[in-house]
Amino acid sequence: MEKPLLGAHVSFGKQEQLLGATLEALSYGANTFMFYTGAPQNTKRSGIDLELTSLAHKLMEEQGIDQTKVVVHAPYIINLANNNEKYDFSIRFLKEEIERVERLGIQLLVLHPGSHVGLGSEVGIENIVRALNIVIDSKTNVKICLETMAGKGNECGRTFEEIALILKEMKYPEKVGVCLDTCHIHDAGYSLEDFESVLTEFDEIIGLSKLWVLHINDSKNSRGSHKDRHENVGYGKIGFEILMNVIYHPKLKEIPKILETPYVSIDDTSKIKSYPPYKFEIDMIKNKKMNHNLIEDICNYYKKD
Ligand code: FE
Ligand code: FE
Ligand code: ZN
Numbered sequence: 001m002e003k004p005l006l007g008a009h010v011s012f013g014k015q016e017q018l019l020g021a022t023l024e025a026l027s028y029g030a031n032t033f034m035f036y037t038g039a040p041q042n043t044k045r046s047g048i049d050l051e052l053t054s055l056a057h058k059l060m061e062e063q064g065i066d067q068t069k070v071v072v073h074a075p076y077i078i079n080l081a082n083n084n085e086k087y088d089f090s091i092r093f094l095k096e097e098i099e100r101v102e103r104l105g106i107q108l109l110v111l112h113p114g115s116h117v118g119l120g121s122e123v124g125i126e127n128i129v130r131a132l133n134i135v136i137d138s139k140t141n142v143k144i145c146l147e148t149m150a151g152k153g154n155e156c157g158r159t160f161e162e163i164a165l166i167l168k169e170m171k172y173p174e175k176v177g178v179c180l181d182t183c184h185i186h187d188a189g190y191s192l193e194d195f196e197s198v199l200t201e202f203d204e205i206i207g208l209s210k211l212w213v214l215h216i217n218d219s220k221n222s223r224g225s226h227k228d229r230h231e232n233v234g235y236g237k238i239g240f241e242i243l244m245n246v247i248y249h250p251k252l253k254e255i256p257k258i259l260e261t262p263y264v265s266i267d268d269t270s271k272i273k274s275y276p277p278y279k280f281e282i283d284m285i286k287n288k289k290m291n292h293n294l295i296e297d298i299c300n301y302y303k304k305d
Helices: 017-027 050-063 087-103 121-135 160-167 182-188 192-205 240-247 278-287 294-303
Strands: 006-009 032-035 071-073 108-111 143-147 176-181 211-216 257-259 264-268 271-275
Touching: 006 278, 017 032, 017 050, 032 257, 087 108, 087 121, 108 211, 121 160, 143 160, 143 211, 160 176, 160 192, 176 182, 182 192, 182 211, 192 240, 211 240, 240 278, 257 278, 264 294, 271 294, 278 294
Parallel strands: 006 032, 006 257, 032 071, 071 108, 108 143, 143 176, 176 211, 211 257
Antiparallel strands: 264 271
């Protein structure tokens, strides 16, 4: 049976770094994964431990994880769309992040295009283009994947057209591609029910060869809501069957698919505990059968320890 290239968002701990992230992914039965190199909302970053990095790569090789498909997500405090006093900081931090990703031997870096904070998307996109052309040079080995956004607030990249406008201005076009997030495009107004047409549209406007990462999330809100609230697979407004069509689409076989669905929280004797859903979501996707007891299964499994 063909196995999808499927993984989840895992953590890159201070102690175990890439090795910890790999072990966490394996514990979910994943064959790929994504992580932040530190807290996404701040810029505190610890040095990369080369020993742990090489152990992690050895483990990936043993376990059949293709290192070229592993993904890092850039911190969302980087905003390239607003050329205020933090613009230079964002540029510098993204450059440093690329160096960290290269040191980790990872090749794919997902980046939110940015928020134009009222400047208008045209100006926002100009700022993004300028910044990316400063950050990416002939020596850059990492591939930047611009994420399709839900269109919350002043987010740039809410349509394929906006992403295409950025891509066509790249000095090094071969180094910039796209991460398509199912929750985001649904919230942005695309109809995943007719995924074939969405893919055709993507191909015409951006080009399918530019699609390098997929984020697989259900959505808490209806199509076009511009909310960006992720839901567990099969438990939201997109639904299991439609997400399965995306995951098993023959044209998307080689693209890493990353779950960023919410942890399941339970109130356990006045203490809120939350557990990762990924092991059970991955199981259900591999079995191609909706698990209506997902939440209970997750709680029972993790409550033991
Ligand atoms: Fe993202
Ligand atoms: Fe995402
Ligand atoms: Zn999101």
